[in-house]
Amino acid sequence: MILNHMRTIDPLKGNNYPAWRKEVDMLLTLADLYYSIQTDRPTEPQIGDPLYDEKMLHYSIEKKKWEFSNTKCLKIVRHLIDDSIEGSVPECTTAKELLERLRSQFTESSKAYASVLVDDFTNTRATRVTINYASNQLKKVNKSSKPTFKKGPKGDDGQSSSKAPTFNYNYGRGANPNKFFPVPVDTCLYCKQKGHYKKDCPDYLRSLLKRDEGLQNKKDAGKGNKKR
Numbered sequence: 001m002i003l004n005h006m007r008t009i010d011p012l013k014g015n016n017y018p019a020w021r022k023e024v025d026m027l028l029t030l031a032d033l034y035y036s037i038q039t040d041r042p043t044e045p046q047i048g049d050p051l052y053d054e055k056m057l058h059y060s061i062e063k064k065k066w067e068f069s070n071t072k073c074l075k076i077v078r079h080l081i082d083d084s085i086e087g088s089v090p091e092c093t094t095a096k097e098l099l100e101r102l103r104s105q106f107t108e109s110s111k112a113y114a115s116v117l118v119d120d121f122t123n124t125r126a127t128r129v130t131i132n133y134a135s136n137q138l139k140k141v142n143k144s145s146k147p148t149f150k151k152g153p154k155g156d157d158g159q160s161s162s163k164a165p166t167f168n169y170n171y172g173r174g175a176n177p178n179k180f181f182p183v184p185v186d187t188c189l190y191c192k193q194k195g196h197y198k199k200d201c202p203d204y205l206r207s208l209l210k211r212d213e214g215l216q217n218k219k220d221a222g223k224g225n226k227k228r
Helices: 002-007 017-030 052-079 095-143 202-227
Strands: none
Touching: 002 017, 002 052, 017 052, 017 095, 052 095
16 A cells, blocks of 8 residues: 555655645555654653653653654655755654755745746846837837928928928927937937937837847846756
8 A cells, every 4th residue: 555655656856845745744644654753752761760660661662663653754755755856865863854854955945946936037027028118119110110301491482491400409309408419309319310219219129129138048048057
């Protein structure tokens, strides 16, 4: 019965500790071997204690029962640990101590791993938001990529002039009356082309995409090196 049950339990590999511990507890309970897990090693009575003979008899019985349970439990638990992590598991003289070491080792490492996953998810999500925004802006620009210009004032011949007027580049505009702009109105600060502003510039948006994709590739490469 014990061997058949053991064959159904996946060996401990670290990330499966909660499910593994549940199965091991069930196995030891059904096999009536949980005594050494629930009870500390019996203490031998001292010579001269009251009722020494009765205590010694009780101690001998409890010791034999405890040692039998402890030996079996140690072998079963050790057998159910995967070879890949066997070297990282400390040597213990009691099954209770071994299970406690395993709980501490793999529960804490699982919490740390979960924290790393949360950080990675947050950073990846922020990068994707930036990429999606730039991509959407590019789509809007591509739909109306042909620049539009306001017609200039009519000349003496009654025709509108396409010649751009002269601007004072130091003159503030909109909500920034005191800000210096090194290009005329309707001119992009990034590519210096007329007809759009920097926030809608195709070249600028493409540079944002390349930058964020490069950062993401470096992060993915770093994760790959850590796994190796």
